Amino acid sequence: MFDVAVVSQIxxxxxxxxxxxxxxxxxxxxxxxxxxxxxxAQAGVMTCGFYAAYVAVRLLEWSGFAGLxxxxxxxxxxxxxxxxFGFAVLRQRKASPMFVFIFTLIVSQFISYAxxxxxxxxxxxxxxSMFWPVTLVGGIAVSAWDVxxxxxxxxxxxxxxxxLRFTRYGQFMLAVADNADLAELYGIQKNKVLxxxxxxxxxxVAIGMFLYGSRAQVQAAAATELMLFAVASTILGGIGNxxxxxVAAIILGIVQNSSIxxxxxxxxxxxxxxxxxFAIVLxxxxxxxxxxxxxxxxxIRAPDALVTKQEG
Amino acid sequence: MDYLYSIxxxxxxxxxxxxxxxxVIGHCGLISIAHPIFYAIGAxxxxxxxxxxxxxxxxxxxxxxxxxxxxxxxVAVPALRVSGDxxxxxxxxxxxxxxxxxxxxxxxxxxxxxxxxxxxxxxxxGRESYVVLVLVLAVLTVLFIKWLTQGPYGRxxxxxxxxELAFSMLGRNxxxxxxxxxGIGSGIAGIAGGLYAHYFRFLEPDQFGLLxxxxxxxxxxxxxxxxxxGPVIGALVLQLMPQMITFFNLPPSVLGPLQGLIFTGLVLVxxxxxxxxxxxxxxxxxxxxxxxxxx
Numbered sequence: 265m266f267d268v269a270v271v272s273q274i275x276x277x278x279x280x281x282x283x284x285x286x287x288x289x290x291x292x293x294x295x296x297x298x299x300x301x302x303x304x305a306q307a308g309v310m311t312c313g314f315y316a317a318y319v320a321v322r323l324l325e326w327s328g329f330a331g332l333x334x335x336x337x338x339x340x341x342x343x344x345x346x347x348x349f350g351f352a353v354l355r356q357r358k359a360s361p362m363f364v365f366i367f368t369l370i371v372s373q374f375i376s377y378a379x380x381x382x383x384x385x386x387x388x389x390x391x392x393s394m395f396w397p398v399t400l401v402g403g404i405a406v407s408a409w410d411v412x413x414x415x416x417x418x419x420x421x422x423x424x425x426x427x428l429r430f431t432r433y434g435q436f437m438l439a440v441a442d443n444a445d446l447a448e449l450y451g452i453q454k455n456k457v458l459x460x461x462x463x464x465x466x467x468x469v470a471i472g473m474f475l476y477g478s479r480a481q482v483q484a485a486a487a488t489e490l491m492l493f494a495v496a497s498t499i500l501g502g503i504g505n506x507x508x509x510x511v512a513a514i515i516l517g518i519v520q521n522s523s524i525x526x527x528x529x530x531x532x533x534x535x536x537x538x539x540x541x542f543a544i545v546l547x548x549x550x551x552x553x554x555x556x557x558x559x560x561x562x563x564i565r566a567p568d569a570l571v572t573k574q575e576g
Numbered sequence: 577m578d579y580l581y582s583i584x585x586x587x588x589x590x591x592x593x594x595x596x597x598x599x600v601i602g603h604c605g606l607i608s609i610a611h612p613i614f615y616a617i618g619a620x621x622x623x624x625x626x627x628x629x630x631x632x633x634x635x636x637x638x639x640x641x642x643x644x645x646x647x648x649x650x651v652a653v654p655a656l657r658v659s660g661d662x663x664x665x666x667x668x669x670x671x672x673x674x675x676x677x678x679x680x681x682x683x684x685x686x687x688x689x690x691x692x693x694x695x696x697x698x699x700x701x702g703r704e705s706y707v708v709l710v711l712v713l714a715v716l717t718v719l720f721i722k723w724l725t726q727g728p729y730g731r732x733x734x735x736x737x738x739x740e741l742a743f744s745m746l747g748r749n750x751x752x753x754x755x756x757x758x759g760i761g762s763g764i765a766g767i768a769g770g771l772y773a774h775y776f777r778f779l780e781p782d783q784f785g786l787l788x789x790x791x792x793x794x795x796x797x798x799x800x801x802x803x804x805x806g807p808v809i810g811a812l813v814l815q816l817m818p819q820m821i822t823f824f825n826l827p828p829s830v831l832g833p834l835q836g837l838i839f840t841g842l843v844l845v846x847x848x849x850x851x852x853x854x855x856x857x858x859x860x861x862x863x864x865x866x867x868x869x870x871x
Binding site for chain 2: 302353360361362363365366367369370371373374376377378380381384385484485488489492495496499530531533534536537538540541544545
């Protein structure tokens with residue numbers, strides 16, 4: 265069972281399948297960082313993205329690329345509705361965080377029931393077949409899905425980094441994330457920035473759901489579970505740290521998938537909730553890397569140490 | 577007649593559930609939607625204790641409440657140590673995780689459900705006696721919560737909910753108040769779970785999922801948060817409404833999602849159009865409703 269080839273195969277497959285987990289986690293972390301909302305309605309956006317792609321590819325028989333665009337359009341539309349008719353109104357009314365939480369949860373459930381009513385409760389996939397051709401690379405089976413999925417995730421992450429680092433609106437987003445009121449005083453249109461953040465998260469989850477739906481069966485309530493994985497990753501990665509959430513998602517994805525080596529597959533689903541619970545109990549503020557702490561120690565000298573040096 | 581009795585019992589149980597949930601979410605301002613899992617814990621504990629003749633059924637029901645109380649504290653203490661927001665996430669993880677766990681434990685029936693749970697009172701005194709028991713307990717729960725929230729403990733909860741920092745600055749322990757309220761609400765839900773188990777005599781993990789959470793939340797929001805009778809009205813309206821839908825003879829694949837859609841849709845409508853619910857909560861210091869105050 266612990267044959268090197270088997271372990272390598274499981275590790276590779278786990279890494280490849282963690283690609284969509286990374287996208288869900290990054291989208292969740294982005295909205296939490298900028299909009300300051302634990303957006304459980306992301307599950308609803310994910311569901312809309314998937315079913316828009318499903319309708320395009322399976323029912324209208326469009327191409328896969330057109331299906332991806334349809335998925336993005338569906339998620340964008342839902343994100344716009346959520347922000348414009350939901351969050352913006354609640355912000356204007358100065359709704360309490362509890363009220364906003366309940367809103368996001370109820371919206372995601374509402375969308376899930378609406379989709380169940382229209383499409384039924386049977387699981388489905390974007391493409392008729394979930395099986396992808398396999399190529400052997402150094403004894404490891406790499407499917408035709410794996411490489412594009414990892415590449416797409418990398419491309420999204422790089423694009424997001426470039427956007428946040430080098431574009432005007434990316435900087436505005438970071439400013440709003442840091443201090444929304446102060447950013448507004450400097451002339452940044454807060455509502456516009458919050459809308460952009462929601463729309464960007466919508467695009468990211470739509471790509472994630474397209475990847476997920478082309479490899480696994482999805483039913484209307486599935487997004488809730490996927491989103492909880494994103495929540496666990498965001499907490500473990502450290503709230504406010506988008507890239508930390510991405511790394512945590514990869515680690516959790518690998519741990520969950522490779523757990524098949526140690527526990528029966530029926531218990532794999534349970535691991536997610538164990539992660540979530542223990543993330544909150546043991547690492548509520550996320551992982552803190554010791555190297556970073558040392559670096560800070562070196563750059564910021566303690567005041568009492570400075571005084572001693574001056575006296576000496 | 578049995579159908580009518582079942583509806584009355586469900587109304588009574590949901591009054592208990594919604595009122596105890598209002599104590600947690602409304603009066604104390606704790607963000608959690610995992611109330612049904614404590615209902616489930618009470619139901620399973622009571623059913624298992626009675627089924628294996630470990631103790632008499634009334635004691636088993638009370639034990640279910642105690643276990644739910646302890647379980648809620650186990651969730652609340654670590655989550656509230658960080659912030660109130662984490663309670664929501666921890667409790668959802670706890671709810672869905674425990675449901676997943678229950679599906680894999682064959683000793684409690686697994687995903688197929690727990691059957692042959694011993695009944696209580698019905699054999700000796702008829703179903704009417706159980707209806708009376710549940711409705712009396714429902715009324716007692718409402719009165720207990722009203723007494724609790726209008727007394728010194730209630731004022732303490734209100735002060736903490738309205739300004740936690742000021743409350744802590746006065747030397748009060750906000751975490752202790754939160755954990756105790758969460759425990760009391762969950763303990764009451766656990767006892768309701770025992771009542772459910774010994775009447776319907778069948779428990780299935782999926783019964784206690786997010787649909788149930790939505791239903792209880794809807795009852796509280798539609799009825800009116802922080803009111804004694806709001807959850808009662810919410811439970812009555814939202815238990816009777818799905819019964820009307822059942823007369824349309826819809827297939828279960830349509831009926832379930834339709835009920836969910838109505839529950840969640842109503843919450844959304846009320847959140848935006850009448851956030852105070854059907855009954856507006858009185859202002860704690862004056863005892864007047866906001867409408868009266870404005871007049």
